[in-house]
Amino acid sequence: xxxxxxxxxxxxxxxxxxxxxxxxxxxxxxFSALGxxxxxxxxxxxxYAGIDIFRYYPGLRTYYEGLTVHGVFNVIILTFAFxxxxxxxxxxxxxNRPLNTGLLVAAFVSLLIGSLLAAGAILSGHASVxxxxxxxxxxxxxxxxxxAFIVVSxxxxxxxxxxxxxxxxxxxxxxxIPLLAFISACTYIFWDxxxxxxxxxxxxxxxxxxxxxxxxxDPMLDRTLFWFTxxxxxxxxxxxxxxxxxxxxxRQVGGSLFSDTAVRIVFLMFLVIIPIxxxxxxxxxxxxxxxxFAIAFLTFIVFLPSLLTAFxxxxxxxxxxxxxxxxxxxAWFFHLPWSDPxxxxxxxxxxxxxxxxxxxxxxxxxxxxxxxxxxxxxPGHFHLTVGTAVALSYMGIAYWMVPYFEQKDLWxxxxxxxxxxxxxxxxLIFARGLISGGLAGMPRRTAISLIxxxxxxxxxxxxxxxxxxxxxxxxxxxxxxxxxxMTTFFSRRTEIPDIPFTDTIEPPAAAGFAVNLDRxxxxxxxxIVLCVIIYGPVIGRxxxxxxISPGNANY
Amino acid sequence: MDRYERAFFWFSAAMxxxxxxVLAYVxxxxxxxxxGPSGRIIPAPGQNLGAAVLATAPFNHPGLRMIGPGEYxxxxxxxxxxxxxxxxxxxxxxxxxxxxxxxxxxxxxxxPGTRVNMMIIPGYISVETYRFERAGDYRIICHExxxxxxxxxxxxxxxx
Ligand code: HEM
Ligand SMILES: [Cu+2]
Ligand SMILES: [Cu+2]
Numbered sequence: 016x017x018x019x020x021x022x023x024x025x026x027x028x029x030x031x032x033x034x035x036x037x038x039x040x041x042x043x044x045x046f047s048a049l050g051x052x053x054x055x056x057x058x059x060x061x062x063y064a065g066i067d068i069f070r071y072y073p074g075l076r077t078y079y080e081g082l083t084v085h086g087v088f089n090v091i092i093l094t095f096a097f098x099x100x101x102x103x104x105x106x107x108x109x110x111n112r113p114l115n116t117g118l119l120v121a122a123f124v125s126l127l128i129g130s131l132l133a134a135g136a137i138l139s140g141h142a143s144v145x146x147x148x149x150x151x152x153x154x155x156x157x158x159x160x161x162x163a164f165i166v167v168s169x170x171x172x173x174x175x176x177x178x179x180x181x182x183x184x185x186x187x188x189x190x191x192i193p194l195l196a197f198i199s200a201c202t203y204i205f206w207d208x209x210x211x212x213x214x215x216x217x218x219x220x221x222x223x224x225x226x227x228x229x230x231x232x233d234p235m236l237d238r239t240l241f242w243f244t245x246x247x248x249x250x251x252x253x254x255x256x257x258x259x260x261x262x263x264x265x266r267q268v269g270g271s272l273f274s275d276t277a278v279r280i281v282f283l284m285f286l287v288i289i290p291i292x293x294x295x296x297x298x299x300x301x302x303x304x305x306x307x308f309a310i311a312f313l314t315f316i317v318f319l320p321s322l323l324t325a326f327x328x329x330x331x332x333x334x335x336x337x338x339x340x341x342x343x344x345x346a347w348f349f350h351l352p353w354s355d356p357x358x359x360x361x362x363x364x365x366x367x368x369x370x371x372x373x374x375x376x377x378x379x380x381x382x383x384x385x386x387x388x389x390x391x392x393x394p395g396h397f398h399l400t401v402g403t404a405v406a407l408s409y410m411g412i413a414y415w416m417v418p419y420f421e422q423k424d425l426w427x428x429x430x431x432x433x434x435x436x437x438x439x440x441x442x443l444i445f446a447r448g449l450i451s452g453g454l455a456g457m458p459r460r461t462a463i464s465l466i467x468x469x470x471x472x473x474x475x476x477x478x479x480x481x482x483x484x485x486x487x488x489x490x491x492x493x494x495x496x497x498x499x500x501m502t503t504f505f506s507r508r509t510e511i512p513d514i515p516f517t518d519t520i521e522p523p524a525a526a527g528f529a530v531n532l533d534r535x536x537x538x539x540x541x542x543i544v545l546c547v548i549i550y551g552p553v554i555g556r557x558x559x560x561x562x563i564s565p566g567n568a569n570y
Numbered sequence: 571m572d573r574y575e576r577a578f579f580w581f582s583a584a585m586x587x588x589x590x591x592v593l594a595y596v597x598x599x600x601x602x603x604x605x606g607p608s609g610r611i612i613p614a615p616g617q618n619l620g621a622a623v624l625a626t627a628p629f630n631h632p633g634l635r636m637i638g639p640g641e642y643x644x645x646x647x648x649x650x651x652x653x654x655x656x657x658x659x660x661x662x663x664x665x666x667x668x669x670x671x672x673x674x675x676x677x678x679x680x681x682p683g684t685r686v687n688m689m690i691i692p693g694y695i696s697v698e699t700y701r702f703e704r705a706g707d708y709r710i711i712c713h714e715x716x717x718x719x720x721x722x723x724x725x726x727x728x729x730x
Contacts, residue, residue: 079715145715149676151692152717234676234692277575298687300694304597304606311593315586322582326575381593385685389678389713456682458713462721468709471682521572561612563619563693567675569650569717 017271018522020194020262022111022183028513030107030114037119038100039420044127045096046413046499049406052089053492055081060445060485063391063452063478067464078462079143079570086146087137090401092130094252095165097409098206099126099172101255101416102199105262106176108514109196110183118175122168129164132157143570145460147245148221150237153566156225159217166210166217173203191523192533194275195262195516201282202254204535208542209251209289212243224566233560235301239553242292243546250285252401256408257282259361260328266517267358267415268351270335275523277327279532281320287542288317290549297384302553310549311381318379321372328365331517356431360411363439364404371399374450389460391477392453395446402488403442407435410495417502419511426501434498438491445484452477605688609695611671619692620673623647629671634658642666646725648690649673650717653710653725660702662729667699678714681727689714702729 058069058081067078075081099122107114135157136142142154148162180192180200192200216237223229265272272278293310296302333347341350353359374396377383387393418425425431449457455473457463463470463478524530531537611629613622623629628645633655637643642664647654649672660666670679670690677690681700688696702708712723 077718079718079720082715149714151675152715235694238676238691274572274575296689298605299689300605300691300696301607301610308594308597312590315590318586319579319582323575323579326578330574376589380589382596382685385687388687389680390682456680456711458678458680458711460715460720461713465721466724467722468724471709561693563611563613563622564675565618567650567717 016522017518017520018275019516019518020272020275021109021196021516022187022193024516024518026111028108029111030104031116034107034114034116034119035420037116037123038104039417041096041100041103041123041126042413042416042420044123044130045093045100046409046496048088048092048096048130049409049492050496052085052093053489055085056089056492057485057489059085060489061482062462062464063448063457063485064482065464065475065478066482067462074138076140077143077570078465079145079460080137080140082460083137083143083145084134087133089406090248090252091146091162091165092126092133093409094401094405095169096126098202098251098255099123099168101412102202102258103172103175104416104514105258106179106196106199108516109193109199110179112179112183114175114179118171118178122171122175125164125171126168129161129166129168132161132164134161136161141568147241149241150221150224150232150234151564151567152570153225153568156222159222159225163214163217163222166214169203169206169210173207176200176203191525191530194278194519194523195258197279197533198254198258198261198282200535201279201286202251202258204539205247205254205282205286205289205542206251208286208539208546209244209247212240212292213245213248216240220560229562231562231565233557233562234564235299236554236557236560238299239293239296239557242295243290243550244292245295246292247289249397249401252405254282254285256364256405256412257324259408259412260324260365261331262517263412263515264328264358264361264517265331265335266515267355268332268335269339270331270333270517272331272517272519273327273334274521275519276521276529276532277323279523279529281323281327283532283538284317284320286538287545288313289542290546291317293549293553294379294384297381298388306553308381311379313549314379315376318372318376325369325372332362334520354428354432356425356428356435357411357414359432360414360435361408363435364407364411367399367403367407367439367442370446371396371404375400387453389458390453391449391457391459391481394459395449395453398442398449399446403439407438410435410438413495413499415515417499418506418509419514421503421506422508422511423502423506424509426498426506430494431498434491434494436491437494438488441484441487441489441491443484444480445488448477448480448482448484452481605696605698608697611693611695620649623671623673628669634660637667640664644668646670647673648677648679648712648723650675651712651719651723653712653723655725657726657728659728659730662705663701663703664729665699665701666727667697669695669697671695675716676714677712677716677723680711680713681708682711684708687713702727705729
């Protein structure tokens with residue numbers, strides 16, 4: 016007996032066409048942002064190779080303006096848009112009920128306004144503050160207002176998801192929430208709590224400060240609030256992809272997920288362990304080393320759910336491979352449906368994530384952080400995680416989702432396959448370059464092609480690899496957009512009534528402890544208590560804020 | 571959860587526990603510490619940060635001082651887009667304590683090839699000590715984005 020991860024798996028998917036259209040526009044908004052982002056990515060990669068092509072980019076004044084575009088478009092607009100669209104879709108399918116159209120539109124409009132405001136501020140040269148916008152470098156107020164709108168769009172999406180889950184529960188008293196809907200809701204509950212830090216920073220301090228209402232700001236407090244959100248935000252990028260890896264990929268490879276309970280526990284661990292952002296401040300002054308060690312400890316604990324994911328997803332893949340005749344200890348892995356572009360992209364994304372996870376653990380390792388903090392090791396690491404595990408999975412998901420949105424066949428499967436491989440091989444070379452450069456002391460966020468001191472040993476070779484790999488990534492990304500464009504406009508019509516979802520071999524327990532996993536309120540309380548324990552004293556030390564910094568716009 | 575899942579869970583937990591023990595040993599046993607609280611700059615009401623820095627000891631006398639045999643202290647100010655002083659000279663084998671603060675925005679302070687790596691945040695003093703065993707030119711790099719000419723913000727430690 017296998018249990019599907021959705022309600023009424025055999026009934027038609029109850030999503031109205033209008034809602035599907037709004038969701039698709041949300042996702043396309045994200046992909047448009049990615050398109051702009053990678054154009055700047057190419058120039059950054061070549062910069063590390065010592066070639067300055069930024070000066071030929073129309074409208075861009077400096078390297079840092081381009082880098083701000085890259086960061087904001089790729090990891091704020093793209094990721095939030097994708098999450099809003101995709102997780103709305105998975106919630107609707109999980110519960111097999113429509114969402115609220117008004118809220119879907121409101122979330123989309125809020126995201127669109129926010130993106131336009133932020134983009135306008137950046138591209139007019141009034142917000143070259145990078146996506147971390149550390150005060151007292153000060154952007155135009157429209158930049159901060161844009162960010163606020165973008166965050167609000169995720170809150171509207173949460174509301175939509177929670178209302179749908181609540182309505183479903185009223186109609187199905189005493190039943191376990193279908194797994195697909197559970198992990199979708201969990202992702203947004205987690206994010207709502209995690210986003211509070213940056214919300215307070217932007218709305219409470221930076222926006223009034225940029226408007227001249229507050230004459231000065233407290234850079235250390237702003238920074239601490241930023242990283243309260245800035246670490247968990249990476250799980251907000253990742254969890255939608257985990258939804259695909261857990262609940263969709265097993266089906267796409269012909270397998271099944273093993274345990275329902277294990278998946279719920281993994282998502283709840285992410286929900287509960289939010290307050291670890293201080294590990295981005297390991298080398299900051301003014302924070303005690305003991306607290307930093309406690310944070311290193313918690314950070315290691317959040318590595319656990321990802322290790323469990325590696326186990327469960329691998330297991331699901333193996334089940335699929337063996338059902339289709341795969342054998343051997345390792346050989347089954349090559350027997351997976353590698354010719355399916357959606358699967359291949361996501362399998363490659365998973366391989367990238369293994370390397371990304373290892374380098375991430377190195378980063379989190381307290382004293383090792385002294386070697387690599389703010390060197391190119393860091394972008395080397397996160398182009399394997401968000402730049403590959405997440406972005407390449409988005410592309411893989413798009414290979415079934417865009418056909419579903421448009422009711423068209425994927426334009427060219429071979430081309431899509433080549434796309435993923437080129438991007439993946441590119442990122443391996445690129446990350447190898449940045450990581451070795453970082454170990455040789457090459458700083459990140461630096462217009463290396465314009466430095467006025469001789470390059471230390473190791474930087475030159477590292478830069479060349481970065482440039483070569485980054486150019487391949489750019490080609491891979493461009494091919495993705497071409498594939499999507501051709502699918503949307505020039506492909507054959509077809510009927511795709513539903514989205515892929517898997518089933519579990521071990522069903523959700525009907526009684527006993529596991530039932531409590533669905534009682535979100537316990538976990539929310541636990542999460543908040545942990546945040547208060549860790550961050551209460553940290554923030555407390557900054558109250559009242561030490562307003563010492565007027566705005567500085569020398570960029 | 572199934573037996574294998576449990577086994578994998580405990581195996582993973584044990585591995586992470588082991589890594590943490592190693593980190594604890596490196597910190598306590600080998601004395602490799604992260605920067606901690608080491609002083610602040612508090613402007614008087616109405617005073618701007620730059621003026622407050624210059625009025626706060628030891629930043630009223632930036633530069634290199636010998637504080638004992640083979641022991642030096644450098645008091646440095648970071649501002650857009652240079653460090654002051656820009657170059658210091660010490661003999662090989664010296665233990666140098668860097669005491670750095672910012673007069674404007676957030677900067678970085680990083681010497682490749684060493685474990686000197688800290689953030690320089692307005693209002694805070696960052697301190698790190700390092701023994702320069704080998705002769706050579708060490709470059710101090712600002713490794714946090716601090717505005718237009720961030721890439722040219724560097725200084726030098728010349729060890730002879
Ligand atoms: C064509 C593909 C890409 C190329 C060639 C590329 C290249 C680069 C390079 C060289 C840097 C380092 C710049 C510096 O520190 O000065 C960078 C930074 C970054 N990249 Fe990418 N990238 C690509 C795609 C992506 C994607 C898909 C994402 C995320 C979805 C991403 C997210 C980021 C972020 C967040 C930063 C840090 C920005 C900052 O430091 O403010 N990149 N990229
Ligand atoms: Cu600087
Ligand atoms: Cu700088």
